[in-house]
Amino acid sequence: MSQRPDSDATATPARRVEDPLEMRDLDEMYQLYGELRSCPVSHSEAQGGFYWLSRYQDVRAAALDYKQFSSGLKGVRLPADVSTGRLPSIEMDPPEQGFWRRLYMEAVTPAKLKWVVPRLEALADGLIDRFASAGECDLVQEFTRPLPVLGICETIGMTGVSVERIHELADRFTQSDVATQGAVMQQIGMTVLQEITERRERPREDYLTRIAQVEFEGRLLTDGELATFMTGFFVAGHETTTSALGTLLLHTLPNPDLRARMLADDKVMTAAIEESVRLFSPFQAFHRTTTAQGEVGEATIPADETVRLCWGAANRDPEVFDRPEEFDPDRAFTTHLGFGFGRHVCLGAPLARVEMTIAFRQLLRRLPDVQLVESGPDYHVEAGTLIAPKTCRVTFTPKP
Numbered sequence: 254m255s256q257r258p259d260s261d262a263t264a265t266p267a268r269r270v271e272d273p274l275e276m277r278d279l280d281e282m283y284q285l286y287g288e289l290r291s292c293p294v295s296h297s298e299a300q301g302g303f304y305w306l307s308r309y310q311d312v313r314a315a316a317l318d319y320k321q322f323s324s325g326l327k328g329v330r331l332p333a334d335v336s337t338g339r340l341p342s343i344e345m346d347p348p349e350q351g352f353w354r355r356l357y358m359e360a361v362t363p364a365k366l367k368w369v370v371p372r373l374e375a376l377a378d379g380l381i382d383r384f385a386s387a388g389e390c391d392l393v394q395e396f397t398r399p400l401p402v403l404g405i406c407e408t409i410g411m412t413g414v415s416v417e418r419i420h421e422l423a424d425r426f427t428q429s430d431v432a433t434q435g436a437v438m439q440q441i442g443m444t445v446l447q448e449i450t451e452r453r454e455r456p457r458e459d460y461l462t463r464i465a466q467v468e469f470e471g472r473l474l475t476d477g478e479l480a481t482f483m484t485g486f487f488v489a490g491h492e493t494t495t496s497a498l499g500t501l502l503l504h505t506l507p508n509p510d511l512r513a514r515m516l517a518d519d520k521v522m523t524a525a526i527e528e529s530v531r532l533f534s535p536f537q538a539f540h541r542t543t544t545a546q547g548e549v550g551e552a553t554i555p556a557d558e559t560v561r562l563c564w565g566a567a568n569r570d571p572e573v574f575d576r577p578e579e580f581d582p583d584r585a586f587t588t589h590l591g592f593g594f595g596r597h598v599c600l601g602a603p604l605a606r607v608e609m610t611i612a613f614r615q616l617l618r619r620l621p622d623v624q625l626v627e628s629g630p631d632y633h634v635e636a637g638t639l640i641a642p643k644t645c646r647v648t649f650t651p652k653p
Contacts, residue, residue: 272299273538273561273637274331282537282637283578286566293550300332303540303559307566309573309590311549315541315562316594319346322541322560324597329539331638333559341482343489343539343597350596352469357485357600360409360460366607369408373608376403377615385619388651389626391644393499396612401494404608405486410459411448418444419487441487442480449479486601489536492639493592494605496535498612499642501526504580505613506625506647511582516617524582526609531589532580533630537565537638539593564590565640623649 276282289295289307296304306312315322325346327333339345341353359365380399384390402419406412422441445461452465453473464482467474474482505511505525514521541560546553554560568589569577575584592599599605616623624647631643 272297274300276637277634279632279634279640282565282634283569286563286569289563289566290570292552294552294554301559303331303333303561304554305561305563305566306549307563307570309567309570312562312564312567312590313594315549315560316590316597319596321544321547322562323544324539324541325349326542326544326557327540327559329541329597331540331559331561333540333542338477338481340485341478342600343485347596353482354596354600356464356467356482359463360486361601361603365408365460366603369404369604370607370611372407373400373404373611374615376400376407377612378619381615381619385649385652389646389648391646392502392616393495393642393645396616397495397498397502397642397645400498400612401491401605401608402487404494404604405490408460408604409464409486410457410461411445419491422487437484441484442476442482445483446476446479489599490601490604492641493535493599493601494608496533496639496641497526497530497591497605498609499645500533500630501529501609501613502616502645503625503627503630503642504529504532506623512617515613521582522610522613523606524587526606527587527589527591528580528582528584529609530591531568531574531587532578533632533640534564534568534589534591535640536591536593537640538563539597539638564593619652620649623647 276285286307289305293308293311294304294306296302306315323346324344325339328335328339328344335344342350342357345353377396377400380396380403384395390396406419419441422437422444425437425440449461449465452459452462456462456466464474464479469478505515511521511525515525516522538561541562543554543556543558543560545556548554568574568591571577574586592602592605626646626648627644632640633643634640
């Protein structure tokens with residue numbers, strides 16, 4: 254870690270910080286977060302240079318202050334680069350963000366979520382049918398990965414797209430460097446463009462028809478805009494839920510009492526879901542660009558600097574969360590930052606919560622004696638930003 258001459262000497266200790274894009278070990282990441290929280294602001298020369306924010310209060314304040322910490326100037330990825338295109342809403346600031354934010358939110362209204370519940374239940378049952386007779390399976394591969402994509406497709410009305418193709422492209426996007434992500438966006442867009450074109454010719458009562466017909470600045474959305482818009486659905490939407498659902502199952506299945514409480518009490522179910530997202534936040538960080546020189550604690554961050562808002566570190570801040578490294582759905586303070594915060598909070602979080610609730614209930618209803626056989630949670634780390642359980646192996650009494 255380097256020390257900047259315009260920063261307070263006590264704010265940036267002289268120790269090395271690894272390039273986050275090279276991080277692959279989750280335990281080492283969390284160890285680093287503990288070190289980073291010892292000072293308000295830390296600077297790294299990696300990836301063109303950026304500042305770390307790792308304390309809960311600092312990360313939360315920056316997420317709320319879009320005028321000082323912009324998502325639109327250079328996007329939210331590392332290294333900062335929007336030459337390949339910006340993701341609508343998430344890489345924009347108000348007022349530009351408003352149109353796209355409202356358009357995303359139309360897909361997850363309370364009425365829409367109520368409508369999709371029985372359909373999600375049927376999807377979950379259909380997946381369970383595939384492995385119920387085996388007596389064992391890896392829930393990551395056979396349940397937590399396919400369900401969120403199927404849920405998104407059902408919610409927006411998409412029927413002609415291969416789930417495996419969406420998985421492939423979404424995985425490729427998160428694994429690509431910034432320079433090649435634009436091309437992947439276009440592939441995602443082309444994958445769904447045929448259905449959107451069909452909706453313009455033969456409208457239906459679904460969200461895809463709304464996207465096909467909506468006008469932006471007096472015109473229909475271009476193919477490029479449609480591509481980046483749908484990327485937001487399938488990358489952020491399915492990766493986050495896949496990770497959080499896997500974490501939920503890994504930490505609740507071994508506890509019979511908690512399983513029973515979750516099935517009996519919606520409040521306990523909600524608390525367990527939120528605790529899963531806090532403890533192992535699917536997206537560990539996003540980035541902002543400073544619009545002017547400002548202060549964080551005793552440190553000065555100049556204008557036009559990249560700042561890493563580290564959700565993963567903030568969500569384990571011992572100044573805010575008692576016993577932060579433990580899974581405790583009964584903890585008193587539960588306002589985590591795992592879905593982001595402020596104007597750029599994850600707009601798909603309501604759908605993710607519904608999907609996780611249904612997945613847990615249907616799994617325990619169909620396979621009530623399901624038992625985890627993992628020796629301990631093992632997480633895949635992608636570019637130091639996205640984490641997800643590698644496996645969730647279980648056994649159960651086979652069902653015909």
